[in-house]
Amino acid sequence: MSYVPRLKQEYKERIIASLKEEYGYSNVMQVPKLEKIVLSRGVGAAVADKKLVDHALEELTMITGQKAISTMSKKDVAAFKLRKGMPIGAKVTLRGERMYEFLDRLVTTALPRVRDFQGIRATGFDGRGNYNLGITEQIIFPEINIDKINRINGMDITFVTSAPTDKEAKSLLTELGLPFKKN
Secondary structure (H helix, E strand, O other): OOOOOHHHHHHHHHHHHHHHHHHOOOOHHHOOOEEEEEEEEEOHHHHOOOHHHHHHHHHHHHHHOOOOEEEEOOOOEHHHOEOOOOEEEEEEEEOHHHHHHHHHHHHHHHHHHOOOOOOEOOOOEOOOOOEEEEEOOHHHOOOOOHHHOOOOOOEEEEEEEOOOOHHHHHHHHHHOOOOEOOO
């Protein structure tokens, strides 16, 4: 038998039935699912120092277990001394098994390590069932060695779901374990 991540197993066994009952879906294929998680990080100081992008790539690779790619600037901005095609950030797109593994680590180990953690805001939905979460420090992930980082940076995490509305997406993400703040 092959390995199946804990959250994926839970989604198949419990969450699908729960969401189907809550929203009255007639078909299992109507139940929203998590399609991908995108971690991105802008490195504005990379204009002056190219090594900062390499550090960002290395850290995102360590956190996710998948090779990160650098993002390039789309146009020239003279005020920032930025040229088109210069590397200015890093990103990783997680799908399938790695996506569920990352989500499990994020919910169980990384988010509880945030100082004064009360839960995540429910205002990050975009109107189409996707959720954006900003993290201010990369050191909340246990894969990052605090002694080896040169500066503390944040990152953006985007959860892309197949849910048509924000309410359904929030229900899905809550069932998957994301700790939203109580209003």
